[in-house]
Amino acid sequence: MSILRAVARPLLAAPFIVSGADALARPKAHRERAQRLAPVASKFGVELDETTSDSAIRSLGAVFAVAGVALAAGKFPRAAGAVLAAAQVPVALANNPVWSGKGKDRKERLTELTGLLGAAGLVGGALLAAADRDGKPSLSWRRQANRRHKEALKAARANRAQ
Numbered sequence: 121m122s123i124l125r126a127v128a129r130p131l132l133a134a135p136f137i138v139s140g141a142d143a144l145a146r147p148k149a150h151r152e153r154a155q156r157l158a159p160v161a162s163k164f165g166v167e168l169d170e171t172t173s174d175s176a177i178r179s180l181g182a183v184f185a186v187a188g189v190a191l192a193a194g195k196f197p198r199a200a201g202a203v204l205a206a207a208q209v210p211v212a213l214a215n216n217p218v219w220s221g222k223g224k225d226r227k228e229r230l231t232e233l234t235g236l237l238g239a240a241g242l243v244g245g246a247l248l249a250a251a252d253r254d255g256k257p258s259l260s261w262r263r264q265a266n267r268r269h270k271e272a273l274k275a276a277r278a279n280r281a282q
Contacts, residue, residue, distance in 0.1 A: 122255065125194070125252070125254065126194075129191050129192055129194060129197060129249065130191075130192040132191065132242075132245045132246065133188040133189070133191040133192035133200075133204075134188070134192070135242060136184045136185075136187065136188035136191070136204050136208075136242070136246075137184070137185055137188035137189060137192065139184055139211075140180075140181045140182065140183070140184025140185030140186075140188055141181070141185050142181070143177050143178060143180060143181025143184065144181040144182060144185060147173075147174040147177040147178050147181070148174070150177045151170070151173050151174065151177065153214045153215055154168065154173050154176065154214060155168060155173065156213075156214045157210060157213070157214050180207060180211065183203065183207050184204065187203040187204045187207070188200070188204065191204065191246075191249060197249055197252065198249070198250050198251070198252065198253075199250075200249070201246045201247065201248070201249030201250030201252070202246070202247075202250040204242075204246040204249075205243050205246035205247045205250060208239060208242055208243045208246060209243060211239070212235075212236055212239030212240065212242075212243065213236075215235060215239065216232045216233070216235040216236035216239065217232065218232045218233050218236050
């Protein structure tokens with residue numbers, strides 16, 4: 121692993137680990153924001169009462185903490201990055217409801233927009249971690265290189281036989 125990856129992965133994972141640990145330890149502090157997603161959850165037949173909400177918050181917190189630690193440690197970094205990116209999207213929308221601008225002043229809307237863009241940056245970083253092959257070429261490139269190598273070998277053998 122390069123020095124850049126050794127530094128960047130833990131830095132990217134830190135906000136996920138901290139928010140996951142906080143959600144595990146204090147789900148009540150997250151309950152109000154989770155209720156913003158109640159209409160969406162009810163469309164899927166899930167009612168977010170207090171118990172269900174706390175369980176969902178803790179579960180998502182565990183996902184963030186475990187995937188964040190895995191990314192920081194460099195264990196399954198591509199899978200961890202994909203999980204973190206997918207899990208961050210609903211959290212970003214719940215924490216920053218920019219679509220409900222009614223009754224909010226300009227400063228409050230700007231704060232929510234800034235928070236949403238910061239969360240989008242975390243999603244982007246997690247997606248980059250998910251796509252990072254640690255300097256190794258893709259499977260399709262290796263397959264093509266192998267085919268070219270076999271063809272060159274076949275041509276060399278044919279030339280030698282003549």
